[in-house]
Every structure is written in structure tokens, then in C-alpha cells.
Amino acid sequence: MWRYFLKRFLLMFPTLIGVAALIFFLMRVVPGDIVELRFAGESSAASKENLAQERSRFGLDRPLWKQFAEWMWGLARLDFGKSMWTGASITDEIKLRFALSLQLAVMATIVAVLLAIPLGVISAIKQDTWVDYVVRIFSIAGIATPSFWLGILLILGLLIVFKWLPPMVYTPFWVNPWQNLAQLIWPALAVGYRYSAVATRMTRSAMLEVLREDYIRTARAKGLVENLILSRHALKNAMLPVLTVICLEFAFLMGGLVVTEQVFNLNGLGLLFVQSVAHRDYTLTQALVLLVAAVFIVVNFLMDLMYAWLDPRIHYR
Amino acid sequence: MAINVPVEIATTEAVPREPRARWLSAVVGFTRRRTLGAVGAGVVVLMLLVAALAPVIAPYDPVTVDFGAMLAAPNAKHWLGTDAFGRDVLSRLIYGSRTALLVGFGSALLGATVGAILGVGSAYFGGRIDLYLQRLMDVFLAFPLIILALAIVAILGNNLQNLIMAITIPMIPRCALVIRSSALAIREMPYVDAARAAGFKHGRIILRHMLPNVMAPYLIMLTAFLGQAILLEASLSFLGLGVQEPTAAWGLMLRGAAVEFAETAPWMAVFPGLAISLAVFAFNLFGDSLRDALDPKLRTL
Numbered sequence: 001m002w003r004y005f006l007k008r009f010l011l012m013f014p015t016l017i018g019v020a021a022l023i024f025f026l027m028r029v030v031p032g033d034i035v036e037l038r039f040a041g042e043s044s045a046a047s048k049e050n051l052a053q054e055r056s057r058f059g060l061d062r063p064l065w066k067q068f069a070e071w072m073w074g075l076a077r078l079d080f081g082k083s084m085w086t087g088a089s090i091t092d093e094i095k096l097r098f099a100l101s102l103q104l105a106v107m108a109t110i111v112a113v114l115l116a117i118p119l120g121v122i123s124a125i126k127q128d129t130w131v132d133y134v135v136r137i138f139s140i141a142g143i144a145t146p147s148f149w150l151g152i153l154l155i156l157g158l159l160i161v162f163k164w165l166p167p168m169v170y171t172p173f174w175v176n177p178w179q180n181l182a183q184l185i186w187p188a189l190a191v192g193y194r195y196s197a198v199a200t201r202m203t204r205s206a207m208l209e210v211l212r213e214d215y216i217r218t219a220r221a222k223g224l225v226e227n228l229i230l231s232r233h234a235l236k237n238a239m240l241p242v243l244t245v246i247c248l249e250f251a252f253l254m255g256g257l258v259v260t261e262q263v264f265n266l267n268g269l270g271l272l273f274v275q276s277v278a279h280r281d282y283t284l285t286q287a288l289v290l291l292v293a294a295v296f297i298v299v300n301f302l303m304d305l306m307y308a309w310l311d312p313r314i315h316y317r
Numbered sequence: 318m319a320i321n322v323p324v325e326i327a328t329t330e331a332v333p334r335e336p337r338a339r340w341l342s343a344v345v346g347f348t349r350r351r352t353l354g355a356v357g358a359g360v361v362v363l364m365l366l367v368a369a370l371a372p373v374i375a376p377y378d379p380v381t382v383d384f385g386a387m388l389a390a391p392n393a394k395h396w397l398g399t400d401a402f403g404r405d406v407l408s409r410l411i412y413g414s415r416t417a418l419l420v421g422f423g424s425a426l427l428g429a430t431v432g433a434i435l436g437v438g439s440a441y442f443g444g445r446i447d448l449y450l451q452r453l454m455d456v457f458l459a460f461p462l463i464i465l466a467l468a469i470v471a472i473l474g475n476n477l478q479n480l481i482m483a484i485t486i487p488m489i490p491r492c493a494l495v496i497r498s499s500a501l502a503i504r505e506m507p508y509v510d511a512a513r514a515a516g517f518k519h520g521r522i523i524l525r526h527m528l529p530n531v532m533a534p535y536l537i538m539l540t541a542f543l544g545q546a547i548l549l550e551a552s553l554s555f556l557g558l559g560v561q562e563p564t565a566a567w568g569l570m571l572r573g574a575a576v577e578f579a580e581t582a583p584w585m586a587v588f589p590g591l592a593i594s595l596a597v598f599a600f601n602l603f604g605d606s607l608r609d610a611l612d613p614k615l616r617t618l
Contacts, residue, residue, distance in 0.1 A: 018452075018456070019456060019459070022456055030472050140598060140601050140602060140605070141594070141598060143544075143597070143601055144544065144548075144593075144594045144595075144596075144597035144598035144601055145590075145593075145594045145597075146548055146551055146552060146555075146568075146590065146593055146594070146597075148552065148555055148571070149571060149586075149589075149590030149593065149594070152571065152576055152579060152586050152590065153586070153587070153590070155576075155579065156580065156583055156586060159579070159580050160580065160583075252461040253461075255460070255461055255464045256461030256462070256463050256464055258463060258464070258467060258552075258556065259463065259552045259555060259556060262555070262556060263576070270463075270464065270467075273464060273467070273468070274467050274468075274471055274556075274558075277467070277468045277471040277472065278471045289460075292459075292460070292461075292464070293459050293460075296459045297459075
């Protein structure tokens with residue numbers, strides 16, 4: 001098994017390098033670069049020499065493979081370089097935003113799990129009763145409701161009922177946990193509800209499948225208490241697909257919260273990404289894409305480890 | 318068009334009769350067995366009607382600015398109130414359904430179709446082509462839908478065609494993945510071997526022999542995409558990267574003033590969101606029932 005894990009671990013690197021190469025060349029295929037965009041704002045047509053001078057300042061005039069090699073060498077030393085647009089170090093630009101997005105994603109996941117698993121289980125046990133219908137409609141509604149609209153409604157509700165607005169300026173958790181939670185709990189609720197919908201449906205269908213298994217009948221036949229059957233025999237075996245869904249959604253949440261961030265005035269990774277693409281800020285875009293892809297790949301890796309731990313039936317070679 | 322889709326499939330189990338009677342019995346059957354799905358389909362048909370008849374139904378012009386009636390609360394003249402420019406919210410909602418359905422159907426049809434062709438082609442040719450195509454798809458799949466769509470709009474610039482493109486492209490690999498797994502099984506069928514033995518060209522085998530047999534997952538993906546595309550269009554327009562003012566679009570109506578004046582004029586924020594939710598809800602209900610009816614095993618979408 002250890003050999004499998006090692007192999008699986010090492011396999012992450014070619015994938016990452018592949019993503020890095022792809023985004024590097026894609027960015028350069030797209031028409032327009034940062035220099036053109038900068039000078040586009042100026043009324044007088046910028047002279048060719050000026051453009052060329054700017055390009056060489058960014059090293060954009062050198063052969064592609066040289067630029068790529070240099071970038072990779074920086075990455076190997078964990079140096080993302082400087083943002084072409086602002087000139088600031090990318091690590092500094094990303095640090096706080098990454099913390100914010102990560103925290104929000106974790107909180108939304110907690111909300112989703114707390115909603116999805118109980119609801120999914122109840123819905124499966126009471127299949128085709130009104131409880132089941134209510135849960136199913138609740139979860140389909142979750143998928144249908146845009147989280148930014150839910151966010152607007154949440155803010156509106158807080159304003160009207162409590163005459164209170166959540167803080168609009170981000171405070172890191174380690175500075176003031178209370179202030180931080182007071183701001184982030186609302187977007188986490190809005191996103192978590194939507195995110196729970198998929199997980200609820202998955203829990204329900206996985207439970208329904210497991211409850212029809214022979215070992216459940218055996219457990220019932222030997223007179224085991226129903227609660228114990230559900231928690232120990234059924235839920236445990238139904239968890240694998242649910243975990244998969246939750247992990248995959250978590251990976252997507254890291255960058256995919258752009259719209260919710262906008263509603264709650266949060267300066268997360270999503271917004272930064274959109275700006276960096278619009279500016280053709282190659283270095284920043286590359287770093288962000290690599291970061292999001294890395295989270296996705298690492299989550300997938302951890303998921304595989306978890307499978308092996310949770311399901312002894314899975315054999316590895 | 319939304320309603321005759323399940324019909325043709327559902328009839329495969331019904332007794333073949335006159336074409337018209339088969340049609341009707343299938344609709345009745347679907348309605349009886351999948352009541353929720355039929356409700357969804359009903360709402361979809363209603364939306365199509367509203368969009369088609371928008372100029373007749375809408376009480377006001379959706380873009381005419383009336384500074385005499387700014388931020389008016391819902392009243393007898395303006396049933397759902399007016400926005401910060403005095404434009405009638407109800408009329409804008411009615412015209413907004415056109416944008417939503419145009420972008421929704423446009424990108425879902427395009428995305429599912431291109432995805433299906435790529436998926437079937439990938440499964441049919443196998444080997445190197447399959448491997449490279451799948452790796453390429455994997456890279457696209459590693460990005461959240463919205464991030465990819467945003468990046469495409471940011472690169473191409475935003476007009477309606479680019480918006481549809483931006484929503485279509487992230488959907489293609491998702492559809493190709495599902496269709497490919499169904500097509501892999503079909504490739505092993507004797508009739509595909511027979512077609513190859515008969516010397517038919519690849520294109521003909523893919524289009525005439527394989528594509529028709531992945532219709533079930535195709536339709537399922539298509540209906541699933543419809544709701545997602547409407548949601549995505551609303552999100553992009555909300556961010557200001559989708560449909561531009563003064564065109565009526567639901568996501569756009571939630572932008573800017575709707576949030577600013579949310580406390581004093583909540584109707585501006587509430588109704589467009591309700592419209593989005595209802596539309597996506599209807600498509601999902603319909604799509605879910607369709608999936609249950611066509612392929613009960615396919616549950617992970």
C-alpha cells in the first residue's frame with residue numbers, strides 16, 4: 001500500500017507541471033498583452049519603441065522557452081515572482097486572499113455537512129413520505145437559488161429584523177476571531193446551503209442503496225436496534241460517495257466564490273483572478289491558476305488516501 | 318420543444334400506436350408517473366410562452382426611463398414596483414426571460430452537442446486520441462465552471478455571442494465525460510462492428526450508429542445544463558461581465574442599485590432573484606424526473 005501512496009504522491013507533480021505549461025502558453029496565445037492594454041488607455045498612439053521597451057522590461061521579448069524555464073526555476077524555489085500590473089510580490093498579494101478563501105470554503109463545507117448528512121439520512125429512511133418530499137424540494141431549491149441572491153436576502157433580512165449589518169471589512173481570524181466570524185458566517189451560510197443540496201441528494205441515494213443490502217437485513221434479523229443499524233452499518237457504508245462529492249465541491253469553492261465574494265464585499269481569490277486575466281497580468285494569472293489547480297490535485301490525492309483508510313475492500317497495486 | 322423531448326423516449330416502452338396517440342399517451346404517462354417533473358415542464362412551457370409573447374404581455378417598455386416614478390413600491394400601475402431609473406420591474410422581468418432562455422438554450426444545446434460528439438468520437442477512436450482528449454478535458458474540469466466562464470469573457474470581451482461561448486466551453490468536457498462512458502459500451506456492440514465491416518466511414522458510424530444510442534445521457538445532460546446555464550448567465554451579468562445595460566436580464570437587475578437600495582426598495586432585489594430561482598427550479602425538476610425516467614442508474618451529475 002505504501003508503494004501505491006508514494007506513486008500516487010509523485011504522480012501529482014507531472015499533472016501540476018502540465019497545468020503550469022498549459023496556462024503559460026494559453027496566456028500567451030490570447031490576443032493582447034499587458035503592455036498593449038496599459039498603453040491602450042493613452043490617447044496618443046504609443047510609439048513602437050516605447051512598447052518594445054516595456055516588453056523587454058517584463059522579459060516578454062525573450063524566447064518563450066527561456067521565459068518558461070525561468071518561471072519554473074522560480075516555482076521550484078517557491079518564488080512566484082512579481083505581479084506585472086502592480087509590481088508587488090505575488091506571494092504577498094495572494095497570502096491574505098488565500099487565507100480568506102480557504103476559511104470561507106472550510107466554513108461553507110461545515111455548514112453543508114451539518115445540513116446534508118442528517119437531511120439526507122432522514123429523507124432516505126422516510127422515503128416517499130412527506131418528509132422525503134420536503135427535503136427533496138429543499139435541496140432542489142438549494143441548487144436553483146443563486147448564492148449571491150441568497151446573500152442579498154440574508155443581508156436584507158439582517159438589516160430589517162436586527163437593524164444590523166455584518167462588518168464589511170475583512171479582519172483575519174488571528175487578529176479578531178469574533179469580528180472575523182461575524183463577517184464570514186453569512187457568506188458561509190449562503191454558499192453552504194447551495195453546496196449542501198448536492199451532498200444531501202448524494203447522501204439520500206447512497207443510503208437508499210445501502211439500506212437494501214443483505215447485511216442490513218442480517219443486522220435487523222439478529223435484532224439490532226434500528227439506530228445502531230443506521231449509524232454503524234448503513235451510514236458508514238454510504239459515506240464514500242458523499243465524501244467524494246463534498247471533497248470535489250470543496251476544491252471548487254477555493255476559486256469559485258467570485259459572485260458571493262462580490263455581494264459580501266470580500267476580496268478573495270476569485271475577484272483577483274478575474275482582474276488578473278483582464279489585465280493580462282501573466283505572472284499573477286499563472287500563479288493563481290496553479291494555486292487553484294494545486295488545491296484541486298491535493299484534495300484529490302487526500303481523497304484517495306481517505307478511500308483506502310475508509311474502505312478496506314479497495315486494493316492498491 | 319422542451320416538452321416533446323421526453324415524449325419520444327418514453328414511447329419506447331408504450332405500445333406502438335398511431336403517432337399522435339403515442340405522443341399523447343406518453344405525455345399523459347409522464348405526467349401521471351412524474352408529477353413533479355410535469356410541473357417543472359409546465360413552468361418551462363409557461364416561460365417559453367412569456368418570452369415569446371413579451372411585447373404583448375409586458376405592461377411597459379423594459380428600457381424606457383421614467384424619472385417621475387423612481388423606486389416606486391409595488392402598486393396598481395407598477396405591480397412589482399420600479400427600479401432606480403423608474404423602469405417597470407415586471408416588464409423587465411418579462412423581457413429578461415428572453416435573455417435567460419436565449420442564453421440558456423443556446424449554450425446548453427451547443428455545449429451538450431459538441432460534448433456528445435467529442436465524447437462519442439473519443440470512445441470510438443480510442444487509443445492515443447482518447448488519451449489526449451481525456452487529459453485535455455481533465456485540465457478544463459479542474460476549474461470551477463464560473464471561473465472558466467469569467468476568464469473566457471474577460472479574454473473575448475462581452476457581447477451576447479461571447480457570453481454564450483463562455484458558458485458553453487466549460488460545459489463541453491462535463492458532457493463529453495458522461496457521454497464517453499456510455500459510448501464505450503456501445504462501441505462494443507455487434508452492430509458497430511457490422512457497420513465497420515460493411516466499410517462505412519468513421520463519420521457515418523459515429524453520427525448514424527453511435528450518436529442515436531447515447532440520446533438518453535445526452536438529453537439528461539442537456540436539461541441539467543439548461544438550469545446551470547441560466548444560473549451562470551445571471552451570475553456573470555450580476556458581476557457586470559454578462560449582458561450589458563439597458564438590456565433586461567435577471568442577473569443584471571440584481572446588480573448595483575438593487576443592493577444599494579435593498580432596505581428601502583426590497584422589491585428590486587427580491588423579484589429578479591425569485592425569477593432566476595423559479596426558472597432554474599423548474600428546469601431541475603423536469604431534468605430530474607427525466608433522468609429517473611430514462612436512466613435510474615445515472616445519479617452523479
